[in-house]
Amino acid sequence: MAGGTVRVGIAGVGNCASSFVQGLVRYRDAQSPEPGLPHPDLGGYRVGDIEVVSAFDVAAGKVGRDIAEAIGADPNNTLRFAEVPATGVTVRRGPTLDGLGRYLADEIEEDATPPCDVADVLRRSGTEILVSWLPVGSQRATEHYAEAALAAGCAFVNCIPVFIASDPAWRKRFEERALPLIGDDIKSQLGATILHRALAHLFRERGVRLDRTYQLNFGGNTDFLNMLERERLTSKKISKTRAVTSQMDVVPRESDVHVGPSDFVPWLDDRKWAYIRMEGTSFGGAPLNVEVKLEVWDSPNSAGIVMDAVRCAKVARDRGIGGALDAPSAWFMKSPPRQMTDHDAHEATQRFVAGTA
Numbered sequence: 312m313a314g315g316t317v318r319v320g321i322a323g324v325g326n327c328a329s330s331f332v333q334g335l336v337r338y339r340d341a342q343s344p345e346p347g348l349p350h351p352d353l354g355g356y357r358v359g360d361i362e363v364v365s366a367f368d369v370a371a372g373k374v375g376r377d378i379a380e381a382i383g384a385d386p387n388n389t390l391r392f393a394e395v396p397a398t399g400v401t402v403r404r405g406p407t408l409d410g411l412g413r414y415l416a417d418e419i420e421e422d423a424t425p426p427c428d429v430a431d432v433l434r435r436s437g438t439e440i441l442v443s444w445l446p447v448g449s450q451r452a453t454e455h456y457a458e459a460a461l462a463a464g465c466a467f468v469n470c471i472p473v474f475i476a477s478d479p480a481w482r483k484r485f486e487e488r489a490l491p492l493i494g495d496d497i498k499s500q501l502g503a504t505i506l507h508r509a510l511a512h513l514f515r516e517r518g519v520r521l522d523r524t525y526q527l528n529f530g531g532n533t534d535f536l537n538m539l540e541r542e543r544l545t546s547k548k549i550s551k552t553r554a555v556t557s558q559m560d561v562v563p564r565e566s567d568v569h570v571g572p573s574d575f576v577p578w579l580d581d582r583k584w585a586y587i588r589m590e591g592t593s594f595g596g597a598p599l600n601v602e603v604k605l606e607v608w609d610s611p612n613s614a615g616i617v618m619d620a621v622r623c624a625k626v627a628r629d630r631g632i633g634g635a636l637d638a639p640s641a642w643f644m645k646s647p648p649r650q651m652t653d654h655d656a657h658e659a660t661q662r663f664v665a666g667t668a
């Protein structure tokens with residue numbers, strides 16, 4: 312039954328977690344839609360019902376500190392838009408595994424204390440939903456937190472491009488434990504992916520053949536720094552490319568679609584700039600080209616979406632629904648188990664929340 316608290320755990324107290332935690336303060340009493348927060352109430356849960364009860368990181372500047380302080384620790388560099396009072400929740404030392412790649416290892420000093428037992432912390436804190444915001448390429452670390460969620464009876468919201476909800480074996484395990492799973496790789500409120508998808512959809516609807524396209528992204532946060540390590544990017548590239556090509560009837564040759572993060576520009580801080588170019592053919596074989604540039608603060612752009620995602624996971628828990636949630640995953644994530652158009656995914660998510668799906 313709806314009502315009560317949505318008890319969230321966070322793996323990775325970086326920029327995204329910072330925006331999320333600040334948002335809990337800023338929108339605690341929101342009564343009507345705010346920019347970036349489409350649902351002040353979702354399934355009977357308000358933003359003020361969301362509480363962060365556990366958090367894990369590996370950085371010396373974050374572990375052992377109250378979440379309210381940890382979100383402001385270096386190298387976090389996102390927008391500060393709310394004063395977060397002490398929460399009483401201390402960031403615990405998670406196992407590093409493959410969380411810190413070559414570039415992050417230079418930037419982030421690892422905490423010297425031994426890692427905690429993640430499942431035990433989740434259980435003791437009463438965490439209901441664990442959100443993963445680990446760096447791109449954290450395959451083993453993500454799997455560790457997903458295992459811990461299963462062991463502790465938590466739902467899992469996977470905001471990063473490691474395939475959990477879109478992997479049948481993981482999906483089955485969450486289904487067997489009747490635990491909700493939403494993934495993979497969060498879509499922003501209005502980011503490069505959804506803009507690119509909308510344009511690809513428009514080309515299709517208007518009968519213009521898309522011949523070639525690129526999406527070049529760069530920014531100045533640790534996410535972009537980490538993504539300089541190309542070997543960590545395989546799943547990110549697949550996830551972002553799929554998100555766009557899934558909207559096309561006729562997919563151009565692989566070599567004619569380039570979607571990916573491209574560079575790190577430190578002075579951009581947590582801002583991200585995306586250049587999209589689409590080259591198509593219209594009536595009579597006439598060429599038709601579109602160029603778009605998007606400038607956005609990266610982390611606040613997806614925090615409101617995660618607020619919706621955790622509340623959907625809570626609604627599913629209340630109703631005893633386990634396994635991957637198809638509609639919310641398709642609406643909130645770039646690589647869901649089942650791709651839909653954004654319009655269909657939105658409608659299906661509304662029906663899911665209303666309980667009429």
Ligand SMILES: NC(=O)c1ccc[n+]([C@@H]2O[C@H](COP(=O)([O-])OP(=O)(O)OC[C@H]3O[C@@H](n4cnc5c(N)ncnc54)[C@H](O)[C@@H]3O)[C@@H](O)[C@H]2O)c1
Nearest residue numbers: 323324325326327368405407410444446447533609610613
């Ligand atoms: N709009 C968006 O910002 C957006 C969209 C889609 C996906 N994502 C993804 O979300 C993830 C988080 O983004 P961010 O900007 O917060 O990144 P970030 O680099 O600011 O934060 C990552 C945090 O994870 C910590 N970490 C590393 N290994 C860990 C481990 N094993 N256990 C616990 N913590 C660990 C780091 O110390 C850091 O604090 C990234 O993978 C990013 O690609 C973000």
